[in-house]
Amino acid sequence: MTFKPAPWPRKLRSQEWYHGTSKDQIYHRGWLKNQGWPHDLFDGRPIIGILNTWSDLTPCNGHLRELAERVKAGIWEAGGFPVEVPVFSASENTYRPTAMMYRNLAALTVEETIRGQPIDGCVLLVGCDKTTPSLLMGAASCDLPTIMVSGGPMLNGWFRGERVGSGTHLWKFSEAVRAGEMSSDDFVEAEAAMSRSTGTCNTMGTASTMASMVEALGMALSGNAAIPAVDSRRRVMAHLSGRRIVDMVKDDLKPSDILTREAFENAIRTNGAIGGSTNAVVHLLAIAGRVGIDLTLDDWDRLGRDIPTIVNLMPSGKYLMEEFFYAGGLPVIIKHLGESGHLNKDAITVSGGGIWDEVKDVRNWNEEVILPVDKALTQSGGIAVLRGNLAPDGAVLKPSAASEHLLQHKGRAVVFEDIDDYKARINDPDLDIDENCVMVMKYCGPRGYPGMAEVGNMGLPPKILQKGITDMVRISDARMSGTAYGTVVLHTAPEAARGGPLAVVRTGDMIELDVPNRRLHLDISEEELRARLADWTPPVERPHGGYAQMYHDHVEGADTGADFDFLKGCRGNAVARDSH
Template sequence: MAERRSSGWYGGDDRNSYIHRAWMRRGLPADAFDGERPHIAMANTASDLTPCNAHLNEVSRSVADGIHAAGGIALNLPVVSLGETLVKPTAMLWRNMAAMAIEEMLRANPIDGVVLLGGCDKTIPALLMAAASVDIPAVVVPGGPMLTGTFRGVPLGCGTGVWQLSEEVRAGTLSAAEFRRSESSMIRSRGHCNTMGTASTMGLLAEALGMTLPGIAGTPAPDSRLLEAAHATGVLAVDLVDEDRRPSQVLTRASFLNAIVTLAAIGGSTNAVVHLLAIAGRLGIELTQDDFDRVGSGVPLLVDLQPAGRFLMDDLYRAGGLHAVLNEVRDLLDPAAITVTGRPLVDYLDDARVYDREVIRARAEPLQPEAGIAVLYGNLAPGGAVIKPAAASPELLSHRGPAVVFDSIEDLHARLDDPDLEVTADSVLILRGCGPKGYPGMPEVSNTPLPKKLLEAGVRDMVRICDGRMSGTAYGTVVLHVTPEAAAGGPLAKVRTGDIIVLDVAKRRLDVDLPDDELAARQPSAEAVAAYAAPTRGWEKLYVDTVGPASTGADCDFLIGSSGSQVSRESH
């Protein structure tokens, strides 16, 4: 057996080794420091201010029991936690910071392996980015979705229901009092969003990448089987250290391509594009946004979940779960991609069964025949933009209409419901200044509300274009991640109200109908430029100065790649 990484702290008889051991002798047995028992950290994103992750302290206790049962030493390591619903201005502003902080704590401490406990949108991506950069044995425990709530007798999907009900209030078909009453119905239990939003998507993709105990992803948070799987993950974490199986051995290009197939088949969030690209960037794996279109665009949508369908995450679990979905598209998966167990992902699909064909469709009878992310290019998006056809209105996927431009979120809020706003159902709403640099942090605002007067007229979808992101729980014909963003000199900054916008998803085009020389000669909107973020200190300044485009994962340039597990200097 190779020397434990933790022995670099605890082995020896010098003063530093004495200090390291002495300060940790608070209930640990003497043999905790003899180099035989692996020290496993539980990187725990539990926080009362991240309500979707609040139950992870309980989950971590089951993980710890498994670690101890397998002969390891379990160590709770609270790490930066990002609550999507509370953090302002947007949790995405701190994904890279959380990944950096977690990376540094994993490297700086005497641990041989780590269990990554996450749930809410940015926590699993940040944990995987950090683990990839340090490359010590690691495994993910997804916190799981909440149970389905009901309101007025029908299931209510969290996130998606917010967008639907809030628009009904604005349209005058739902009272503010009823809207308020729906709150406790929507959030019925512990766990993250129960729609196929970013949290559900990234939990399932962590398994598709091979980074979880097979079969755990999608287990509802209140389900006792999550604790059972957490215990088994603790046992597995000890095995990972003993076998020295690291993220770089599991997270290969093949596993990322499998994740893209999975993303399409489940109808997952567009946010997965920036997260998978960022994780791949930490490993030096060649992955581009075009891979999402090339590999995933022809994959059928098999999971009938909100926002693209009807059901919710606990329905997916009872219907057979992720493995049942993947078994339907098994021929599209790379059989060489392994999991943290050392066995290929496809090995775990043999016994997968579908128990509800309404929730998980047969390959021959998909919800949609082609459901992957589409990547668009054109004079409005030279670096690309993405759209999720599965969540769009089919009749709007080829559209030509006049732009109605908003220079910032504040501008949109001020003018959107103005009865004198010149807008029709054929208009294209453009919101700019919402990219990584411009906002900063690339907020989930691309699925802008519709003008009130159009809602009152019965309109429920329009083409919308933005350099920001949208919630994975959202829906509509929304073009997002427009690159270069307006604040980075992208042509989106030059579009004017009244310009004709041409969207053609089938041809993968997004253009403004202007001659090239006229577009090039235009100056960016002064109002938009004035609204761009201009921080003078702290993380926001570091972020704006170093963040890359959405098309490469929106990671900071100094964080791309890895530094390994070696500590740069020894303590003295």
């Protein structure tokens, strides 16, 4: 695959606003000049929008203002005109009911920000996990030249000599408190060790997974994913990306040139090799929908099944993103995929060249962090896609984070009707449950929660934890944090709120999980299942008014990316008619 640059110079999109002496052009140009810009900046040089998700309430992105200045320096050097534009910032750790509910709203606002303003190319400054897919979704729908710069992970956490992973140890320490193995005071003391610098989670959670997906897709410069947020090389990456976007505009290198089926195949295989988050499934399906690539759950299972997980990072392994960067980062993983025959080597990146050329000479500097294949965490990594009468449209499970002895399991269902029912009953010592049961939670999918919150990794009952048991099979239509772990079946589709079979599971039913054979089965007769579904009525009321109603009415299922039905597809970047 080769990319042929467009002729340069040529008339740019921004010149519809700024080039000329008509009333409309002077209106646009004259008001912008109140910022002190000289007239010759409007001479046809590329205007680059730096779409910044900085916010005081998005702590993972708290340093993006500084990175924006580095991007600007690169743009100026390359002959462009940088303009910084704040955009919707959905923080995973503050937004309620869940940041996922606002991913599509953020994508919509980004799309309209790009489409409605005099921008010739975009630099997307992202970090906290929903900001990455939402900005890429919006930019893909407009198809202007675009490059992504991730904020990078925070530094390693340490607590009493133990390496502490953000998110992963939150779940671990929380369970220890509930089991009586850790005091609340110690938990609070450990809190300071979990997030000791700016940046995203230092585990292979969803933020670092999506940064890796962006690099594997070719939408960021090679090496972008793993550089720690506070490392000076992160600022260099921002600077170089600013330079590169100007040339991308001149060449007219667009997301549609980069986000090909081959690129998505590379990303899915990369996700298997890094032990990436299950959230990558729903996000990549949504991004593919924006550029018209027919990507399915079956592609995830087929492409990832034979990929060993060789990145030894929490939650699947031992180390954190800081060590991953020192070992060589994502370029080492992409090189491994190329050497093993699992890489589309000619897939175009933002560099304008093939992805293999970016990585062919890199080295692995630490084989305890990036493992040899014969020492892989699991030989069959990726995401397992399960089907059966309980999940006719599919469900997902992350084998590298699951307990091997539970990958084939049959147990009695203990059903929680929704998240409130779970919270009300889970700590009850009289709850009829043991470690062989299967915990089931309903109405936590895209429409049901609403927003598909990260509650799928249900905490175990204290009486189970006190026996030293740390994992059970759990099934829901929810998501879970990429920092979480366990034998957790997620994204069950159709979701309960749409009348999927999950909605009619009853306590006492037997459920069979068979990951090697990709089966999820509710052990009742077909006739009984049909009768239950016929009697089902939705207990979840439709929201009345506001964004929640729009979300409920238009969100699609997790199996196709949970995007809005009216936002799928690339709508281009035509200049709107001027009304002045």
